[in-house]
Amino acid sequence: MGMPRKSSRQIRKYTLTYKSRPHGRSRRPARTIITRSLVTSSPGGFFQRLPSELFDMILDKLSVPEISVFSMASREITTYVVDYISTQAWMNKMIVHNFHHTSSLEHTATVAQYRNLGLLFKRCTLLLPTKERLKYIYSRFSMIPCFMLEQCVVPDCIGFSCHGVFLQTLIAGWDQLECYRVFNFMCATTNLLQKIQTVVTAQPGRRWYQELQLRLFCRLVLLDPCLHQPDCHFWLTQILKPWPIVSQAHLLIILYGPLQPKGTLCWQDLEERGLPHTALWDLAKAILLLYGKQEVRDWTTKSMLAILQELTVIPRPWHGDNVARLLVLCGSKLCYTILASMALNGKLLDVSRLIVYMTLVCEKDGYHMSWVVKLVQEISKAFNTGPEKFFFIQQVEKMFSDITREFFEFSLTGNLEDREGFQNLCILLDSSARFHTEFLQMFLKQQ
C-alpha cells in the first residue's frame, strides 16, 4: 500500500499532467539509480525501500542545485522531487522574499538563490510541454508581489532583478517558438500589453510611476539579463512589435531614455538642455541593437529612420545637442544612412543643421573633427551631379552662419551671471574653425 500523504502536500494549486501514478502506488521512486548497496543487497531497490519521511529527510539535506541534479535521475524521482518542492514548508524555506534593504552580500545571495531555483524548476519540469511548465512554475512565483508589475513601491526592491535571473536561467537554451510562448505567457500573467498601452497613449511623464515600473520590469526581467545580443534583440522586438511606429519610439524612450537622479524619466530635459553622452548611451545602444539586425525583415532602414524621426520629437522636438549626440553615439554607419537618406529626400536644411550640431558635439565631447568631415564627404558622394554637391556644401556653410547668429542672439538675452549662452557661442566658433581646418587640410592633401 502507498504511504499516507502528508496534509501539507495537499496545498498544491496545480497538478502536473505527467504525474500518472496508478492509484494506491507508493510515492517512493522506483529503482533507477544503481548504488553499491543496491547492487549488493537490495532486490527491491534502494529508494523503494526507504520510508517517505526518510526520503524527505535526505532531500532536506541537499542544496537546491543538488536537488536539481537529483531530479533528473529518473521520471519517478522527478515526480517525487516535484511533490517535495511543492510543499508549503519547502517553499517557505527556499523561496526567499527578502527583496528590500538588503546588503550587497544578501543581495548577491538572493540573486544566486533565484538562479539556483531557476535551474531546479527548469530541470524538474523537463518532461512537461512549455505552457504546462510555465503554468506550474508561475503558480508559485507569480504570488510574489515584488516579481510583478506595479505591486511594490519600495525604491530599491531587487524583486525584478531576481525574477530576471530566475527567468533567464529557466529558459536558457529554449528555442524561439518556446520563447514566443514565454512572452505570451508573461503578457497574460502581467497584463503587459495593456500596461504598455496605458503609458504610450498618455502624455509623457504624466504616468511616471507606470512608466518607471514598465521600464524596470522590461529591462530587469526580460532584456538586461540576456547574455547574448540576439536574445536581447528577440525580447525587444517582441515588446515593440505590436505597436505603431510612434508608440515604438515612445516605448524606446521609456525603456532606454535618460533618467533624472530621483529615478524618473527626463522628458523635459530632452527638449530643454543638452544632456551628457552617458544619459543617451542606453538609447543609442538599443537603436544599434535593432538596426544591427537588418536581415530581420521587420527592421528595415526605412522603419528605423521613421522611429528616429518620431523619437526625437517626443515629447516635443529635442534640443539640437541631444539629437546630434544620439546620432554620434550610434556611429558612422547609422549616421551616414540617416543623413544621406534625408539629403536625398530633399531635407537639406535638417541635414545641415544636424551636421553643425554634430561638430558642436564632437568639440564638446572630445571626438576628432575628421569624423564629421568624412561624414560630409560621404554624404556629398550620394549626389550625382556637381551642382547638387555644391548646393549641399553651400547649405552646410549657410547653416554654420545661421546657427552662429542664433547663438549670438541667445547669448545677448542671458543675464551677465549666466554666461552659458556666450560659452556655447565660443564652443561653436571653435568647432567651426576645427571643422574647416580639417576640410581644407583634406582638400590640400588631394592637390
Ligand SMILES: [Zn+2]
Ligand atoms: Zn519589493
